[in-house]
Amino acid sequence: VRTKSDRVDVEVIGPAEALELETECGSGLCQWLAGDFLFHCHVAHHYVAGMWGYWRVYNTLQVPGMQNDVMPAMRELPDRIGRIHTPVTSDQLIGKTVNWFGKKFTITEKGKTNWKSEPAQVTLKDWVSMQLTNPGKPGHKDDELGQLMAYDATVIDWVWDGNKALSEKEPTLGENPKYKAEWQGYKAGERRAIWFEPSTGKVAWPWLTPHFGKRPPRPNDHNGAPWLEMIRLNDDGSRSVEPARPGENGPWSLCPDRAGSQKYNVHFVKLPI
Numbered sequence: 001v002r003t004k005s006d007r008v009d010v011e012v013i014g015p016a017e018a019l020e021l022e023t024e025c026g027s028g029l030c031q032w033l034a035g036d037f038l039f040h041c042h043v044a045h046h047y048v049a050g051m052w053g054y055w056r057v058y059n060t061l062q063v064p065g066m067q068n069d070v071m072p073a074m075r076e077l078p079d080r081i082g083r084i085h086t087p088v089t090s091d092q093l094i095g096k097t098v099n100w101f102g103k104k105f106t107i108t109e110k111g112k113t114n115w116k117s118e119p120a121q122v123t124l125k126d127w128v129s130m131q132l133t134n135p136g137k138p139g140h141k142d143d144e145l146g147q148l149m150a151y152d153a154t155v156i157d158w159v160w161d162g163n164k165a166l167s168e169k170e171p172t173l174g175e176n177p178k179y180k181a182e183w184q185g186y187k188a189g190e191r192r193a194i195w196f197e198p199s200t201g202k203v204a205w206p207w208l209t210p211h212f213g214k215r216p217p218r219p220n221d222h223n224g225a226p227w228l229e230m231i232r233l234n235d236d237g238s239r240s241v242e243p244a245r246p247g248e249n250g251p252w253s254l255c256p257d258r259a260g261s262q263k264y265n266v267h268f269v270k271l272p273i
């Protein structure tokens with residue numbers, strides 16, 4: 001929707017020039033995506049020299065005591081008061097009906113998930129685990145150093161405490177100049193509750209804290225869009241290992257319902273350099 005100016009893909013600027021950008025649909029753009037956007041100069045010598053950054057988009061209020069990272073707290077914009085909520089822990093999602101632009105889900109404590117009901121009834125355990133990396137111990141190790149040395153991206157050591165999803169343990173090893181658990185009110189070596197946005201039920205971004213030297217985990221099943229397209233089902237309702245189908249996540253899907261798709265084979269040839 002054009003409201004202010006022409007849409008552009010590329011804008012060339014030279015040294016000492018500045019340009020002000022205003023994105024469509026707010027910080028998460030029109031996908032309403034929370035996450036980390038990598039932005040960078042397209043000149044190779046420039047981006048390797050540091051001309052890049054992360055554009056972090058939160059989905060919960062970043063006010064003292066409820067922040068997802070160690071960045072400065074942020075005040076609500078005066079014309080958008082009340083639109084962004086404070087987070088809840090997973091047990092507080094039970095009984096809630098969450099709304100994804102009109103597609104609704106009720107999160108239940110017990111019983112079986114029923115995707116076909118209206119709204120869909122999804123157990124808390126299914127709801128949370130489809131969003132996160134598979135739970136487990138990296139390298140099948142219990143200790144922090146063993147998990148770090150395992151270089152295992154398939155699982156992270158998050159756990160359930162009843163209906164409360166808890167993070168992996170906060171780091172104790174190494175001197176990370178950019179992060180200490182205490183800075184965020186967490187305790188080194190202990191777990192903390194994973195937070196969720198209450199109106200959508202989606203995990204509050206970012207849900208991991210830095211662990212110096214540890215390999216970043218993959219989403220479950222290598223899902224390319226774990227935050228936007230967490231629902232990927234087989235016909236029998238079990239979790240698929242394929243990416244979500246067009247429209248499968250309702251109006252919040254990356255591709256609209258009935259969008260066509262084309263598969264391509266990619267061939268790799270090993271060459272000495």
Ligand SMILES: [Cu+2]
Nearest residue numbers: 041043046051
């Ligand atoms: Cu540059």
